[in-house]
Amino acid sequence: MIRQRARRLVAQISVALFATLSFLAVAPSAAHAGNMNGVCESGEFCVWFYANYTGAIADMAYNEPNYSGKTFYNSSTSRNDNVRSAKEKAVTSVACMYENANYGGHIIFTNMSDEQSDFGTWNDKASSSRFIYTSVLCF
Numbered sequence: 001m002i003r004q005r006a007r008r009l010v011a012q013i014s015v016a017l018f019a020t021l022s023f024l025a026v027a028p029s030a031a032h033a034g035n036m037n038g039v040c041e042s043g044e045f046c047v048w049f050y051a052n053y054t055g056a057i058a059d060m061a062y063n064e065p066n067y068s069g070k071t072f073y074n075s076s077t078s079r080n081d082n083v084r085s086a087k088e089k090a091v092t093s094v095a096c097m098y099e100n101a102n103y104g105g106h107i108i109f110t111n112m113s114d115e116q117s118d119f120g121t122w123n124d125k126a127s128s129s130r131f132i133y134t135s136v137l138c139f
């Protein structure tokens, strides 16, 4: 009797756990709804054409392995080698931005400061960015 109840309880927990995990696996993140809408929102990595978060913006909710051919929001200006400031608003991960495409070369941005108002000598050199679980993995 007790064993039967225990078995039933385990089965119920398994079903509930599976349902929860299935939901998590397919649930779209609300943050992704605003990808490239010109507003830097929670869950995004945002870059600007000028220092101090001014000028054209690119608010990215996804990995961007190559800025070539990509423009800023509502702009014809190429994003490649044109970034001078950035903010990270990622929630469950951190953002890393790189000198070269495909996350190569110098790491220009990690989440160490969450934002960078002026990349200085690294202005106009970014070519890719991605979200990753910990900044250690940026390298």
Ligand SMILES: [Ca+2]
Pocket (backbone or CB within 6 Å): 034, 035, 036, 037, 038, 039, 040, 041, 044, 059
């Ligand atoms: Ca957005």
